[in-house]
Amino acid sequence: MSTITDKPQVKDGVDQDTVDAVQSVGDKYKYGFETDIEMDFAPKGVNEDIVRLISAKNEEPEWMTDWRLDAFRRWQAMVEPEWAMVHYPEIDFQDLYYYARPKSMAVKPKSLDDVDPKLLATYEKLGIPLKEQMILAGVEGAEGAPVDGRRVAVDAVFDSVSVGTTFRDELAKAGVIFCSISEAIREYPDLVKKYLGSVVPQSDNFYATLNSAVFSDGSFVYIPPNTKCPMELSTYFRINAENTGQFERTLIIADKGSYVSYLEGCTAPKRDTNQLHAAVVELVILEDAEIKYSTVQNWFPGDENGMGGIYNFVTKRADCRGDRAKVMWTQVETGSAVTWKYPSCILRGDDSSGEFYSIAIANNYQQADTGTKMVHLGKNTKSRIVSKGISAGRAQNTYRGLVSMHPKAKNSRNYTQCDSLLIGDKCGAHTVPYIEVRNNSSRVEHEATTSKVDDDQLFYCRQRGIDEEAALALIVNGFAKEVLQALPMEFAMEAQALVAISLEGSVG
Amino acid sequence: MLNINNLHVELEDEDKAILKGLSLTVPAGEVHAIMGPNGSGKSTMSYVLSGKGGYEVTGGTATLDGVNLLDMEPDERAAAGLFLAFQYPVEIPGVGNMTFLRTAVNCQRKARGEEELSAADFLKIIREKAKSLKIDAEMLKRPVNVGFSGGEKKRNEILQMAMLEPKMCILDETDSGLDVDAMKLVSDGVNALRDGKRSFLVITHYQRLLDHIKPDVVHIMADGRIVKSGGPDLALEVEHNGYADILAEVAA
Numbered sequence: 001m002s003t004i005t006d007k008p009q010v011k012d013g014v015d016q017d018t019v020d021a022v023q024s025v026g027d028k029y030k031y032g033f034e035t036d037i038e039m040d041f042a043p044k045g046v047n048e049d050i051v052r053l054i055s056a057k058n059e060e061p062e063w064m065t066d067w068r069l070d071a072f073r074r075w076q077a078m079v080e081p082e083w084a085m086v087h088y089p090e091i092d093f094q095d096l097y098y099y100a101r102p103k104s105m106a107v108k109p110k111s112l113d114d115v116d117p118k119l120l121a122t123y124e125k126l127g128i129p130l131k132e133q134m135i136l137a138g139v140e141g142a143e144g145a146p147v148d149g150r151r152v153a154v155d156a157v158f159d160s161v162s163v164g165t166t167f168r169d170e171l172a173k174a175g176v177i178f179c180s181i182s183e184a185i186r187e188y189p190d191l192v193k194k195y196l197g198s199v200v201p202q203s204d205n206f207y208a209t210l211n212s213a214v215f216s217d218g219s220f221v222y223i224p225p226n227t228k229c230p231m232e233l234s235t236y237f238r239i240n241a242e243n244t245g246q247f248e249r250t251l252i253i254a255d256k257g258s259y260v261s262y263l264e265g266c267t268a269p270k271r272d273t274n275q276l277h278a279a280v281v282e283l284v285i286l287e288d289a290e291i292k293y294s295t296v297q298n299w300f301p302g303d304e305n306g307m308g309g310i311y312n313f314v315t316k317r318a319d320c321r322g323d324r325a326k327v328m329w330t331q332v333e334t335g336s337a338v339t340w341k342y343p344s345c346i347l348r349g350d351d352s353s354g355e356f357y358s359i360a361i362a363n364n365y366q367q368a369d370t371g372t373k374m375v376h377l378g379k380n381t382k383s384r385i386v387s388k389g390i391s392a393g394r395a396q397n398t399y400r401g402l403v404s405m406h407p408k409a410k411n412s413r414n415y416t417q418c419d420s421l422l423i424g425d426k427c428g429a430h431t432v433p434y435i436e437v438r439n440n441s442s443r444v445e446h447e448a449t450t451s452k453v454d455d456d457q458l459f460y461c462r463q464r465g466i467d468e469e470a471a472l473a474l475i476v477n478g479f480a481k482e483v484l485q486a487l488p489m490e491f492a493m494e495a496q497a498l499v500a501i502s503l504e505g506s507v508g
Numbered sequence: 509m510l511n512i513n514n515l516h517v518e519l520e521d522e523d524k525a526i527l528k529g530l531s532l533t534v535p536a537g538e539v540h541a542i543m544g545p546n547g548s549g550k551s552t553m554s555y556v557l558s559g560k561g562g563y564e565v566t567g568g569t570a571t572l573d574g575v576n577l578l579d580m581e582p583d584e585r586a587a588a589g590l591f592l593a594f595q596y597p598v599e600i601p602g603v604g605n606m607t608f609l610r611t612a613v614n615c616q617r618k619a620r621g622e623e624e625l626s627a628a629d630f631l632k633i634i635r636e637k638a639k640s641l642k643i644d645a646e647m648l649k650r651p652v653n654v655g656f657s658g659g660e661k662k663r664n665e666i667l668q669m670a671m672l673e674p675k676m677c678i679l680d681e682t683d684s685g686l687d688v689d690a691m692k693l694v695s696d697g698v699n700a701l702r703d704g705k706r707s708f709l710v711i712t713h714y715q716r717l718l719d720h721i722k723p724d725v726v727h728i729m730a731d732g733r734i735v736k737s738g739g740p741d742l743a744l745e746v747e748h749n750g751y752a753d754i755l756a757e758v759a760a
Contacts (some may be wrong), residue, residue, distance in 0.1 A: 455561070460598045463558050464608075464668060465586035465616035474611060478602030478651065 009425050029300060032270030035122045035240050039159070040106065042099035044243075048072060051213050054099050054160075058182040058216070061189060071202040071212030078206045084369040085398040085430055086338045088274070088311060096276060098214045100159040100241040112164045119163050123156055126267060128236045130156060130166060152263075153178055155235045157248055160216035167231065175224040176260075178233055181249050184220035191222055195253055199282035199319040199346070207278040207340075208315040211247045215280065218248035223258035223289070232261050237279075239268040239299070239310065245276040252282070254289035256322065261292040266335065268300045272308040274337060279314045287322030287349065292330070295343075299335035304393075306365030309337025316343035320352035323378070327353075333360040333368060342400065344373035347381035347409070354383045362395030362427070371401035371432075376409035376442065383413070386477075389420040391427035398430040405442040412442040417473065509707040510534040510557075510676050515568035517549075517556050517732075526552045528732035529568070534676070539708040541718055541743060544729035545751050550711045551595060553729075554680045558592040559585050572676055586612075587619035589675030593665040593682050600652040605664065608652045609634065609671050616672060637670045641697050659690035666697035677701070678709045683717040695720030715747035728754055 042053050051072045055065040080091075104116035112120070112130055123130050153167035155178065162180030171178050177188060185192050202212045219235040239246045254260055268275065277299060283291050293316075302309025312335075318327040329343040345354025356372040374383035389397040403414045420429035435444050461471035510533065517527035526549045534540045544550055556563050557570055559582035570577045577585055600608065614624040625633070638648060641663050653661050662682055669677055679698070683691055698708065698721050710721055718726070718740065726742040727734045730751070735758040736742065746754070 456598045457600050459560050459582060460594065460600070461608075461612070462582035463560075463586055463592050463594075464612035464672065465583050465619065466612050467583045467615060467619075468581070470611060470615060471583075474603055474608070475600060478600055481602035 029270060031126060031267035031298060032300060033125065034269040035118060037116070037118050037240070038103040039241050040101050040103055041097045041241070041244070044097055045094040046072075046096075046098050046210075046214060050098055054214055054216055057099065057101070058185065060182075060185050063189075063193065064185050067197070067202070068213050071209050072214075074203045075206070075209040075213055078203075078209055080206050081340075084340050084400070085396060085432075086340060086367040086369050088338050088367075091276060091311065093210075095243070097241065097244040098160075098247070099216055100244040101161045102158060102163075105158075105161050105163065109164065112166065115164055119158060122158070122238065122240070123163075123236065126236070126238070128154060128156065128265070130154060130164065152232045152234055155180060155219045155233075157217055157219070157235060157237045157246075159239060159241050159244060159246060162217045162219070165219075171230065174230050175227055176229050177220065177222040179220055181215070181218040181220045181251060184251070188220070188222070191253065192220070192251070195282070195284050196249075196251055197282075199284060199317045200280050200315050205315060207313040208280050211249060211278050211280045211315070214245075215247045215249035218250045218279070219252075220250075221252040221260065221262065223252075223254045223260045225255045226257040227255075228258065229260040232263060234263040234265065237264065237266040237277075239266075239275060239277065242271060243273065243275070245278065247277075248279045250279070250281040251284075252291060252293070253284045254286060254291050254325075256286045257288040258286075259290045261294070263294045263296070265296045265298070267298050268310055268335075270300055270303070270308065272303070274302075274309055274311055276311050277313070277336075279316075281314070281316040281343075283316075283318035283327060285318060285320045285322065285325035285327055285352075288324045289322065290326040290328075291318065292328045293318070293343075294330040295332070297331065297333045297335050297339070300337075301335045301366050302337040302364065304364050306337070306394075309366070310335065312336035312339045312341060314339075314341040316341065317346065317373075318344065318354065319346045320349050320354065320378075320381075323349040323351055325349045325352040328355040328357070329372065330357045331359070331370075333358065333370060336368070337366060339366075339368040339370055341370045342372055344375070345383060346375045346377065347383060347412075348377045349381075350378040351380045352378055353381065356383075356385045356387070358387045359390070360388070360397055360399075361390045362392070362397045364393040364395060366393075366395045368396070369398040369400055371399045373402040374404070374414055375402075376405045376412040376414070379408065379410045379412070381409055381412045383415075385414070385416040385418070387418045389418070389429055390423065391420070391429050392423040394424075394426045396428045396430070398432060400432040400434075402434040403436070403444050404434075405437040405439060405444065407438045410439055410441045412439075414442075414444045415472075416444070509536045509538075509573060510709065511569070511571045511574075512553075512557075513569045515553075515556070515570055516566045517552060518564045518566055520562050520564045525566075526563070526732055527556065530729075530733045531568075532727065532734055534707045534709055536675075536707055537702075537704045538724040539702065539710060539721060540725045540727060541710045541712060541721075541723040542727045542729050542734075543712060543743060543746055545755075548729045549732040550729055551680055554592055554678045554709075554711060557585075557678065558582060558590060583615065584619065586672070586674075587616045591669050591672055591674035591677045593662075593669060593677065593679045595680040595682075595684060597653050597661045597665055599654045599656075601654050603652050604649055605652050606631075606634065606648045609668060612668070613671055634667075634671060638667060640700065641667050641670070642693060643667055658685035659687065659693075662686060662690065662694050663697070666694055670697065670701060674706070676707050676709070678711070680711050681713065682710070683712055683714060691717060692720060715743045718743045730755055730758070 051068045109115045155165040156163040200208050223229050299310035347354050360368045362368045387399045391397040399418045405412050418431050422429050457475050512532040515527050515530040518525050610630050617624050728736040
């Protein structure tokens, strides 16, 4: 068979700039280098001893060890889910390392100055600022960058451990706790006990349960009542060691009337074997509080022949526990060989709102099955879903979403807009929406939330002759673009370039 | 061109009458000004004609070239040739000014069964028109009205009007918030669109705008209807004496 004719062809009618932008994402993986560093590994495989060992390495109290063991026992009785539109060879969960720590981290460094220079160099190379310096908005060294740049606090997680967290003292002055989850378990046990597993229960799903048993590190954030977090927070995940699974756990609590914006970034070296990443993120949002959570997921996607890449099986959920609580998920997914991920919103409080904005780009042999769940429990709850899937090469991109209106969720609204674009003739796009409405005053439809501002924008567009549907699409797309452009930090620059991608020629 | 006959309008939510028997005719090619005290229903009239929600028409008619406006969707009214320059143009974050206008122009063309403008043709036309209104290319790329000054927003409204080439233009207090120079620029833009066929309804509080945009007829509106109509002198009278005398005269 000729390899030339078998090569995916670009379809007619697709904007050339879009093709170029998507290809540039797929061709060059800039973060594929490896850090040559001595590591301590736990023995391969997972069993109760490994769970205890991870717990011991983190110097955890007994209740935490028991919690992990409980999860592990539940996990043993569970089976891997098969409903997602992704295919990959069976994972041998006993052939993985569950704990890998740089040797230099055996004694926890007291400050970033004590961290192994090789580790610091890794983050520098990735463009992640671990120095508490002013960060210029925009590209580093870019001409005309404003001098009054934003500051961003970073928690850097390398394989199984947190290397360091910046700006802690300054955040502490505002009462904000930002540290690794392993430290939080030791230092703030009451908060952790109260909230860990309260959004994603131990038995939630196969990967979340495994994570509950073996998570090694991750970030912990607590924003006290009526506090606006004085700077952006972020966690940068780096998988370096071979044959190692990364299981991180993030817990963010926004107490009454507080606000925080948080960004997560992820990269890994190029290897021709697959690696497992199974994270859990829990967000707790109390009355009148707001969390913005952004992800730039750029795990190694595998090479052009589909060799290697990360299996990314992630459970992310936000619980709007108080009235008027707000959450916004923004994700830019360009990495991973296989993605299985549905950042969700439980809209429990009355008048609470959840938003989900996603751009997923799949190249070569990548497979992405991603979307969201909006569970409306409280009265007058609002949700908005905007998802764009772009497939090139032989990639498969699936949007899977659930909108559920419970009987008590009177007068609730959802607006969903999903677009997909197929760039080649050998890729696929799929949309799997699930809708459940169990009261008669809620609306699930292609209509923007009816806030005053949106009504005025809609009328403005329509007065100019733009029909209702086109006007909604225009406003919502604009909003999504705005959201992406507002992604904090330098390593979101790539995401901003993607915003230019046009979905003209979209398949619907 | 525009015919409003005995129009009665209430607020949908409050059961409160705003327009109480408004009648007004603007023939093709003419410029009519509407002045009147605050709360007389001037902005309501512009919203009702263009189809904004929240109002209930309880009686009367409004037609554009004989076609009933009140039965149409807002975008259909626009495609039929009705344009409203807003008093407070809204911001639409993330939507480029150019994209917005091109979508609008082509939606209207499509609705009228005309061929859509190509990107190149559109670009050529908008550049010319923007130049004459002293709108720089940078402003065309920025999101619709986001971060625009008051003057820029109003100039942008006139640019949209120039691109959409409506038959009937309603300007709702376009002069509010403009300094003298900006008012001149906006007025020049409007005057450039006067071609003997296109009609204008200019809502304003101040006579000075009418120094620049010369009206054929001036109407005084009070309590939801036109109470007096006259030539350009009527605007001067209002400027000097306020509305009290006119209203007293009408009441008598």
